[in-house]
Amino acid sequence: MFNMICADIYKMVKSSAVKILFAITAISSVIMAVLGHFIAEGRINASFGGIAFLFSDINVISILGGAMAGIFICGDFENKTIHEAIASGCSRGKVVISKAAVFFCGVALLLLPYAAVTGIAVGLGSNYSTGKASLGFLYLLTEESGVSLNGADMQKLIVIMAALVIVIAAQLSVCIPLAFSLKRPVLVIGIYYAVSILSAQLLGFAKSSEVFDKIYSFTPFGGRYLFMTLETGAWDIGKSIAVSFFFTVLVLGITCGIFRKAEIK
Amino acid sequence: MKEKEYILRTSNLSKSYHGSKVLEDVSIALEPGKIYGLIGQNGAGKTTLMRVITGLIFPEEGSLELFGQSGSGLPEERKRIGSMIEYPSIIPYITARENLTYYKTLRGIPSKILEDELLALVGLKDTGKKLPKNFSLGMKQRLGIAISLIGNPEFLILDEPVNGLDPLGVIEIRELILRLCEERHMTVLISSHNLPELYQMATDYIIIHRGKIKKAITLKELEESCKHHILIGCRETEKLAGVIEMQLHTANYKVMPDKTLKLYDYLDDREFVAKTLIDNGIVTTNFTVQGDTLENYFISVIGGEQDV
Numbered sequence: 188m189f190n191m192i193c194a195d196i197y198k199m200v201k202s203s204a205v206k207i208l209f210a211i212t213a214i215s216s217v218i219m220a221v222l223g224h225f226i227a228e229g230r231i232n233a234s235f236g237g238i239a240f241l242f243s244d245i246n247v248i249s250i251l252g253g254a255m256a257g258i259f260i261c262g263d264f265e266n267k268t269i270h271e272a273i274a275s276g277c278s279r280g281k282v283v284i285s286k287a288a289v290f291f292c293g294v295a296l297l298l299l300p301y302a303a304v305t306g307i308a309v310g311l312g313s314n315y316s317t318g319k320a321s322l323g324f325l326y327l328l329t330e331e332s333g334v335s336l337n338g339a340d341m342q343k344l345i346v347i348m349a350a351l352v353i354v355i356a357a358q359l360s361v362c363i364p365l366a367f368s369l370k371r372p373v374l375v376i377g378i379y380y381a382v383s384i385l386s387a388q389l390l391g392f393a394k395s396s397e398v399f400d401k402i403y404s405f406t407p408f409g410g411r412y413l414f415m416t417l418e419t420g421a422w423d424i425g426k427s428i429a430v431s432f433f434f435t436v437l438v439l440g441i442t443c444g445i446f447r448k449a450e451i452k
Numbered sequence: 453m454k455e456k457e458y459i460l461r462t463s464n465l466s467k468s469y470h471g472s473k474v475l476e477d478v479s480i481a482l483e484p485g486k487i488y489g490l491i492g493q494n495g496a497g498k499t500t501l502m503r504v505i506t507g508l509i510f511p512e513e514g515s516l517e518l519f520g521q522s523g524s525g526l527p528e529e530r531k532r533i534g535s536m537i538e539y540p541s542i543i544p545y546i547t548a549r550e551n552l553t554y555y556k557t558l559r560g561i562p563s564k565i566l567e568d569e570l571l572a573l574v575g576l577k578d579t580g581k582k583l584p585k586n587f588s589l590g591m592k593q594r595l596g597i598a599i600s601l602i603g604n605p606e607f608l609i610l611d612e613p614v615n616g617l618d619p620l621g622v623i624e625i626r627e628l629i630l631r632l633c634e635e636r637h638m639t640v641l642i643s644s645h646n647l648p649e650l651y652q653m654a655t656d657y658i659i660i661h662r663g664k665i666k667k668a669i670t671l672k673e674l675e676e677s678c679k680h681h682i683l684i685g686c687r688e689t690e691k692l693a694g695v696i697e698m699q700l701h702t703a704n705y706k707v708m709p710d711k712t713l714k715l716y717d718y719l720d721d722r723e724f725v726a727k728t729l730i731d732n733g734i735v736t737t738n739f740t741v742q743g744d745t746l747e748n749y750f751i752s753v754i755g756g757e758q759d760v
Binding site: 190191193194197198201202203204266267268270271272273274275276277278448450451452 | 503506507508509510525526527528529530531533534535537539540541542543544545546550553554555557558559560599603
């Protein structure tokens with residue numbers, strides 16, 4: 188399994204598609220921060236908040252995350268590298284876990300610019316606003332707008348950003364069974380984007396139903412996992428990581444179940 | 453007495469898709485160091501059989517034994533197999549060398565010179581930074597064969613390996629397979645529609661038709677069946693044999709179980725043979741020239757349906 192992870196990381200490093208996706212998130216993260224700053228400073232109209240959200244991590248990753256799954260998993264079916272791995276003795280479970288591990292590395296890589304831009308922007312102590320509801324790194328950026336940070340705050344900021352990466356990666360884990368069963372990148376991207384829109388709607392519904400809110404908080408889509416700030420307690424950060432971990436394990440278990448007896452043509 | 457060693461042994465393997473049987477009671481046994489030619493029409497079940505052997509699909513019935521081991525998965529045994537089924541497993545956006553590095557890493561092989569060795573072996577050492585997506589079909593096949601050779605497999609499964617190769621490429625690949633079999637004692641299962649080509653490589657043949665194994669035959673048996681000869685039918689076979697030895701001065705004949713005699717000489721002088729037999733009072737019931745190509749033999753085995 189370790190060999191397969193190493194091989195796939197080697198392939199990822201060589202992939203120009205991944206470099207393009209990384210460039211997109213890097214540019215988008217800068218645009219998100221710049222627009223947020225300009226809106227807060229009043230240099231541009233608050234109506235640009237929608238555009239800032241368009242370039243935010245949650246929105247961008249809901250498309251590029253699916254694309255990443257398409258490149259790594261569906262692409263491997265197309266290139267027959269999964270066939271080769273199985274034919275050379277790798278078990279299907281190991282294939283699923285290895286592909287998932289590298290997929291999560293790819294997701295972390297795509298979110299790295301958002302973490303870096305958010306860290307730098309918050310560290311500068313400037314003001315940021317979108318004038319609209321936001322999530323993830325954009326929420327962190329706008330909530331910590333204008334705050335001067337000390338060393339402990341910076342450490343906590345890094346922990347929160349790491350937790351956010353884990354939560355978003357857990358959400359994107361849904362792409363793994365989709366990719367293994369559908370094997371078509373376009374379908375994976377489309378279905379996951381629909382899932383992300385639906386999850387946002389369900390988050391709204393959770394506000395009106397306490398029972399649903401509790402159930403939904405057992406998934407990385409629910410709770411307040413994408414609304415973390417420096418005020419968020421260690422318990423909530425830990426809970427977000429634990430929920431994400433168990434959700435990912437469950438999704439990977441389902442994927443292994445789907446793929447265990449699947450015919451590979 | 454020592455039990456015979458087999459690289460692969462299948463017993464009554466069956467598989468169907470949408471109610472249609474694509475493999476039916478397939479039982480084959482492959483011995484080490486031999487080159488097996490798998491012959492069949494399109495849709496006969498060649499690729500399906502290869503997929504079952506490599507674990508890509510599962511049989512509905514029957515069992516499979518690799519290197520003397522049976523059971524589910526067979527991960528350790530499959531590590532000893534190299535394969536190229538249908539089309540090569542190539543990552544199109546990295547170079548040929550990088551493809552080999554990827555698969556080498558996947559198999560956990562630390563060698564630093566493996567890529568160069570394999571590229572030289574299949575004649576791709578000068579491809580440099582050219583990406584496989586820009587390769588010709590033949591070059592892709594060569595790279596696929598190089599990938600299948602990573603890890604020095606003991607059992608090589610090749611599905612149409614000479615597909616798309618130019619005549620020189622076909623010869624090179626044939627010589628490579630023959631060399632691998634001889635030097636590394638590698639067992640090869642190879643399917644091809646190019647039967648004359650297969651005839652120059654294989655030591656054994658497995659003919660599959662509509663999912664069933666129709667015939668498993670050695671090269672010697674095949675040559676025996678295909679070798680041109682004069683088939684002579686006669687009630688007095690012993691007398692006939694004596695006349696052939698005494699009058700025609702040849703022992704190059706074979707008496708068959710059905711009492712017919714196959715004479716492998718005098719094919720260009722059949723009139724002389726006929727006259728000699730008549731002069732010696734031999735009454736023949738059959739006097740025909742027989743012998744075939746692998747293609748015709750294959751067609752006769754599957755019952756005359758030509759689509760190979």
